[in-house]
Amino acid sequence: MNQSDVIVVGGGIMGCSAAFFLRRRGLSVTLLERGLTGQQASGTNFGNVRRQGRYLHQLPLANRARDIWGRLPELIGEDCEFVASGHLRICYTPEQAAKLEAYANDARPYGLNLEMISSNALRARFPYLGRDAIAGCFAPIDGHANPRLTAPAFGRAAARAGARVEEGTEVLSIGKTGADFTVETREKGTFRAPIVLVTAGAWGNKLSSQFGESVPLAVHGPQMAVTEPLPYRLGPTFGVSTPHVKETVYFRQVKRGNVVYGGSTRGPASNETNRASVLPENILGQFEQMRRMIPGLARVNIIRTWSGVESYLPDDVPIMGPSATTPGLFYAFGFCGAGFQIGPGVGDVMAELIATGATTTPIEPYSIARFSGAAA
Known part of the structure; x- marks a missing residue:
């Protein structure tokens, strides 16, 4: 049966690291990726692991991510060519x-x-x-890493930790029946879980719109x-x-x-x-x-x-956190061309939020409610 605690939709650096950290918190996870992990923006960006120049409100998240970058070999068994070059x-x-x-x-x-x-x-x-x-x-202590290696490495680590990673699986729709979400795919049928995390990058708005949360997402290369x-x-x-x-x-x-x-x-x-x-x-x-x-x-x-296909929002700030309309639905997309460095931190924070209901790293500026006008 295709049932788990959490379904993650999108296998970029956000989704793969979230799946990994969710497993470390003991939740069963299914990751659905239309193509290959890291194939889209997570694998075609520059590879900057920089905190300098970020909005000040994003520095706690960037600091959390930088700590993870420094521990990649012990966490996932690969360094992803991360170099703290300055x-x-x-x-x-x-x-x-x-x-x-x-x-x-x-x-x-x-x-x-x-x-x-x-x-x-x-x-x-x-x-x-x-x-x-x-x-x-x-x-x-900022630096750079290889984006072609990083998301797939997190995906493999998530799979070794027990996550079900389904590549070549396109999500057609997400609905909610009772306590569970039903995620319909083109290739592998229906998946069910009480929690869904959308980390679909430039395609995130197509899924959030199904829950009345359309956002002005633009795409650029x-x-x-x-x-x-x-x-x-x-x-x-x-x-x-x-x-x-x-x-x-x-x-x-x-x-x-x-x-x-x-x-x-x-x-x-x-x-x-x-x-x-x-x-x-x-x-x-x-x-x-x-x-x-x-x-x-x-x-x-x-x-x-x-x-590659990157997603941008008009205020240059990502969407990250719970849905403003639907309990059990979470988002992490729209990182405006600056998501690679914070990616592992995003995955860790979203896993913490899903597992505990709160985060120790502030993410309030990133609520999807700023576009819908709904109360988060």
Whole structure:
């Protein structure tokens, strides 16, 4: 019989980690994924494991996630290529330097210790930086990981812990009859549970709408690329603090030598066709900005580009927590292109909420009720 305590719909990093942590709390779990775990946004993003630059109200969640990242080998048996390389944000104007310093001061009470670095010290420490960089802000224990590995690793760990992980299983509808939800799938029939957690990313609104909770979810495609391998020289993950979208770039060098990069210039995507496109002008524009930050990368060859289907909400804040209309229904989707680092923390928090009815990490700003107007 397809009965469990919790059904998780969506096998990205949120869903797979939630299934894992639910099993650690003793609940029986069925995870339903239309394709393969980590195949969508969780596997096509940049791989930033950064707390720096997040909204202050999200730092407790990011801190919880960072603790999990540091314990991946003991928790799930794999490190997912997580490297605490540090995260450096540079800026080009005194105005942005002041904003970086203000953020560093504001983040300190939340346990995020950032180091401001002035122009001369910045170039002494990172001599390959270009002359346009006038200041930087350094987060020493942030870093990066491999997004292609992470969600599947959590999925395998959940399965080893006793979760039922069903890939290739498309959810058609969710209904509620009595105390149980009934989840109808195309390939494997009906699943039942008193609790459902929707972690369906760009497809979350299609399911929440079935319970009168439609949200203004938009989809876009990240613009990602990777270079040929180079001698390993770049330590931290790099980013730019700027009000100008065209100047925004982020990049990291992996131990194999390749430089992975992306930026805030997004491309078209569809949650109907499940496809996203790379626009060459975006990739080349990001490359120009990367070269501006590190001129030594000017003659590097780009060897691959890719995109994915990411979900965004108008206030740039995710949906996370209980349904405002239906007891036993929970959501964690719409992470606005910034869900990878907090993903394991989201899974842990949602497992705690489902198992105990409360969380030790605040998630009130993320209620779906802010769109429906209903009382949470």
